[in-house]
Amino acid sequence: AQSVTQPDIHITVSEGASLELRCNYSYGATPYLFWYVQSPGQGLQLLLKYFSGDTLVQGIKGFEAEFKRSQSSFNLRKPSVHWSDAAEYFCAVGGPSGGSYIPTFGRGTSLIVHP
Amino acid sequence: DAGVTQSPTHLIKTRGQQVTLRCSPKSGHDTVSWYQQALGQGPQFIFQYYEEEERQRGNFPDRFSGHQFPNYSSELNVNALLLGDSALYLCASSSGRGTGAFFGQGTRLTVV
Numbered sequence: 001a002q003s004v005t006q007p008d009i010h011i012t013v014s015e016g017a018s019l020e021l022r023c024n025y026s027y028g029a030t031p032y033l034f035w036y037v038q039s040p041g042q043g044l045q046l047l048l049k050y051f052s053g054d055t056l057v058q059g060i061k062g063f064e065a066e067f068k069r070s071q072s073s074f075n076l077r078k079p080s081v082h083w084s085d086a087a088e089y090f091c092a093v094g095g096p097s098g099g100s101y102i103p104t105f106g107r108g109t110s111l112i113v114h115p
Numbered sequence: 116d117a118g119v120t121q122s123p124t125h126l127i128k129t130r131g132q133q134v135t136l137r138c139s140p141k142s143g144h145d146t147v148s149w150y151q152q153a154l155g156q157g158p159q160f161i162f163q164y165y166e167e168e169e170r171q172r173g174n175f176p177d178r179f180s181g182h183q184f185p186n187y188s189s190e191l192n193v194n195a196l197l198l199g200d201s202a203l204y205l206c207a208s209s210s211g212r213g214t215g216a217f218f219g220q221g222t223r224l225t226v227v
Contacts (some may be wrong), residue, residue: 004157036218043119043205043218044158090157102148102171105157 002027004093004106012112013081021076021109023065023091033074034092034103035065044090050074061085086113117142119208119219127225128196136191136222140208146170147189148216149181150205158205164189193224201226 005024013019025031032051036044048059055067065076074091088110092103120139128134140147146165150158160173164183183189187208193200203223207216 041220043220044207045218046216092157102160102163102173104160107155107157 002031002093002095002104004091004104006089006091006106006109008109009107010110010112012114014114015083016080019076019078019081019085019111021089021091021111023074023076023106024072025074025091025093026072027093027095029095032094032101032103033065033067034094035059035063035074035076036090036092036105037061038088038090038108040087047076047089081111081113083113083115086111119206119217121204121206121219121222123222124220125223125225127227129227130196130198132196133192133194134196134224136193136204136206136224138189138191138206138208138219140187140189140206141217144208144210144217145187146209146211146216147183147187148207148209149189149191150207151175151200152203152205152221154202161191196226198226200224 003026034049035047038044047063048057050057050067057065063078088108090105090108092105094101094103122137148163149161152158161175162172163170167183178194180192203221205221206219209216
């Protein structure tokens, strides 16, 4: 069964500092990996996704993530955090099943940004 | 483009009642998935509809049912509501096999 672990429930950073959110996954084959962001009272927005190819994936809002198969990880990074990045971040893993891709989500990491 | 729209945004129901939530997919999308997000948790997959049929289902009881209409919009029905059904219900739409879905803002259901 596929699963995702986001070991950090909360992360606090200062505005302008770099950010890394951790994600470890379990999946029986080459996974499809996603990062989503959820602002309070909002739905989820896709930041980036990895299907194959280059293991360093660029996303929206200046985010990137690196797929490391040997570590079963897909950590999200940003070189300089803005106050507007404060939100809940979800990592998800999925793959083709029954004609579609149904991602399994982690429990999320809450990002707090100090001025 | 209005994106994925869900209605209502909030509602309160009593235990044992039935509820219907609605979702209109993003223009050009034909696949709708429903998720339940409990407080402090990630979304849990309920089911997915494609071509008006349930294509896949997660680990949810039969009290949860759905429907997709010819215009690709969808409904989620929950019967015999339990307190534990209180959650944010998210609808996601996609095209074809559903990679990188677009999510609506959700319906906050409170069961009292």
